Amino acid sequence: MNLNYFRSRSFILSILIIIATVIISYAINSPYFTLTILIADIFIIMSIGWDFSSGTTNYINFGISFFFGIGALFTGFFFYSFNLSIPFLIIQAFFFGFISGFLITIATLRVRGVFFTLLSLLLPLIGTDFILAFWTVLKMPTIGYYGLPSLSNSLQVSLIYISLFLIIIIILIYTLYSTHIGLILRGIGDDEEAMLAQGINTFWYKVLIFSISMGIVGIAGSLYALSTTFAGIDTFGLEFLLFPMVIAIFGGKGKILGAVPAGYVIIILSQYLQLYVGQFTLILFAAFAIILFLLFPNGISRWFK
Amino acid sequence: MNILKVIEVSKYWGGNRALENITFSMNCNILGIFGPNGAGKTTLLNIIAGIYSPTKGEIYYREKNITKLKPWIRVQLGISKTFQVVRPFRTMTVEENILLFSKIRDNSNVDEIIKITGLEDFRYRFPDQLPFGHLKKLEIAKVLATNPEILLLDEPFGGLNNEEIKDLLELFVKLRKNGKRLVIIEHRISSLLEIAEDVLFLDRGKKVFEGPVKKFLENEDIKEYYFGGNNNA
Numbered sequence: 001m002n003l004n005y006f007r008s009r010s011f012i013l014s015i016l017i018i019i020a021t022v023i024i025s026y027a028i029n030s031p032y033f034t035l036t037i038l039i040a041d042i043f044i045i046m047s048i049g050w051d052f053s054s055g056t057t058n059y060i061n062f063g064i065s066f067f068f069g070i071g072a073l074f075t076g077f078f079f080y081s082f083n084l085s086i087p088f089l090i091i092q093a094f095f096f097g098f099i100s101g102f103l104i105t106i107a108t109l110r111v112r113g114v115f116f117t118l119l120s121l122l123l124p125l126i127g128t129d130f131i132l133a134f135w136t137v138l139k140m141p142t143i144g145y146y147g148l149p150s151l152s153n154s155l156q157v158s159l160i161y162i163s164l165f166l167i168i169i170i171i172l173i174y175t176l177y178s179t180h181i182g183l184i185l186r187g188i189g190d191d192e193e194a195m196l197a198q199g200i201n202t203f204w205y206k207v208l209i210f211s212i213s214m215g216i217v218g219i220a221g222s223l224y225a226l227s228t229t230f231a232g233i234d235t236f237g238l239e240f241l242l243f244p245m246v247i248a249i250f251g252g253k254g255k256i257l258g259a260v261p262a263g264y265v266i267i268i269l270s271q272y273l274q275l276y277v278g279q280f281t282l283i284l285f286a287a288f289a290i291i292l293f294l295l296f297p298n299g300i301s302r303w304f305k
Numbered sequence: 306m307n308i309l310k311v312i313e314v315s316k317y318w319g320g321n322r323a324l325e326n327i328t329f330s331m332n333c334n335i336l337g338i339f340g341p342n343g344a345g346k347t348t349l350l351n352i353i354a355g356i357y358s359p360t361k362g363e364i365y366y367r368e369k370n371i372t373k374l375k376p377w378i379r380v381q382l383g384i385s386k387t388f389q390v391v392r393p394f395r396t397m398t399v400e401e402n403i404l405l406f407s408k409i410r411d412n413s414n415v416d417e418i419i420k421i422t423g424l425e426d427f428r429y430r431f432p433d434q435l436p437f438g439h440l441k442k443l444e445i446a447k448v449l450a451t452n453p454e455i456l457l458l459d460e461p462f463g464g465l466n467n468e469e470i471k472d473l474l475e476l477f478v479k480l481r482k483n484g485k486r487l488v489i490i491e492h493r494i495s496s497l498l499e500i501a502e503d504v505l506f507l508d509r510g511k512k513v514f515e516g517p518v519k520k521f522l523e524n525e526d527i528k529e530y531y532f533g534g535n536n537n538a
Contacts, residue, residue, distance in 0.1 A: 190397070197388075
């Protein structure tokens with residue numbers, strides 16, 4: 001394991017930024033701002049999960065909202081059906097995200113490039129319909145589960161929990177990234193054919209990494225459900241595909257920690273745009289995203305190393 | 306026991322013949338494969354490495370039929386190949402490029418590989434910061450990290466100056482002393498003849514000569530046809 005990763009400026013800065021957002025939200029004491037930071041943390045977890053697999057390997061996965069939805073919906077299901085406690089609800093979200101990630105990637109990772117991207121989009125769409133049909137047959141609420149337990153009665157305490165989760169996930173991913181598996185991931189992104197020809201069968205590494213990543217996205221879905229106390233079918237929506245990818249790309253694709261500052265910038269911006277311009281948010285956000293990508297074509301990670 | 310045996314291997318690309326009924330065996334430490342452009346040298350090396358599968362024929366490594374094995378399994382068995390055009394992993398340092406392959410067969414000694422290939426001063430540099438000659442060495446270092454018994458080297462002297470070629474020849478001699486066996490494809494026959502023990506000469510996909518270097522140099526047909534009657538290879 002290469003411990004230099006943990007001494008890097010980007011790692012230390014990321015942790016400091018997360019802590020700073022908690023302190024600022026306490027200082028400002030605005031529920032809307034606290035909720036914004038909390039949502040940003042959840043999207044950053046998603047982005048990091050996505051970037052860890054897709055960003056580093058260049059296998060662009062358009063299916064993450066499916067795994068987010070799985071995490072959220074199963075949190076509702078397991079709470080109402082088995083009355084699981086919050087820690088177990090989060091663990092099951094990782095488990096089901098991992099398993100569904102495993103099943104889907106084992107089928108899709110045999111193809112590359114645009115074919116993989118297309119399959120990654122299609123299979124979760126089919127999966128979403130399947131889950132909805134399954135839910136209906138079982139006479140379960142397809143609209144969603146209301147009244148889920150909250151991480152805490154206080155929004156600010158919930159923010160501390162979620163920030164801690166984010167820090168733990170960053171440490172776990174960095175630990176994995178600093179091992180030989182991390183090297184293999186970067187190698188896949190660089191030149192997978194050369195790796196195959198020179199002795200490394202990449203397939204099972206990819207399946208493992210994508211499964212872990214989708215498990216992490218599942219956790220984000222569960223944390224979202226536990227923060228909003230609602231888990232609905234809307235969690236499978238486009239918004240939960242678009243934002244994490246924009247954050248990851250603005251942060252610097254494959255750079256993982258660039259998602260931390262990028263996530264706060266993008267979510268704070270979009271939340272406050274929503275507050276002031278309402279229905280024009282998406283248009284303004286898209287315009288802003290285009291400007292950002294023109295100004296920072298390689299993301300902001302260059303300034304964040 | 307022949308360490309490597311190629312039996313009646315042919316390769317066709319559509320209707321085009323790249324190799325036809327090539328049979329040879331490797332009993333020496335350094336085998337040079339020569340031939341003009343389009344002779345099928347790289348195709349043959351890629352077939353031995355498992356990157357291409359032959360249209361016909363079989364490959365044996367230590368009496369084991371490896372014809373249908375994937376490239377990475379052949380590397381695990383002990384056969385590794387360099388690329389003709391260097392393909393370093395550009396987001397990794399020299400050390401990381403070597404580390405990447407160090408766990409395939411046993412655990413290779415990365416320090417030793419860096420030392421033997423003369424990359425000590427470039428250990429923490431990225432490939433884009435390396436002179437071309439050192440990129441060639443890095444390509445060999447990556448292959449050495451897999452701890453192979455046979456190294457398949459595809460035009461290792463391509464693009465190098467005389468000084469760099471001399472460096473590589475010294476490296477190959479060191480590797481031979483360390484028990485490695487080398488199969489080298491090269492255009493610059495004169496450089497390779499300094500160290501090769503046996504020669505396989507191909508032309509337009511067919512085997513023209515197989516045998517020791519001495520006999521190769523004495524072969525009047527080859528001299529006449531390929532070198533214009535002079536031994537100026």
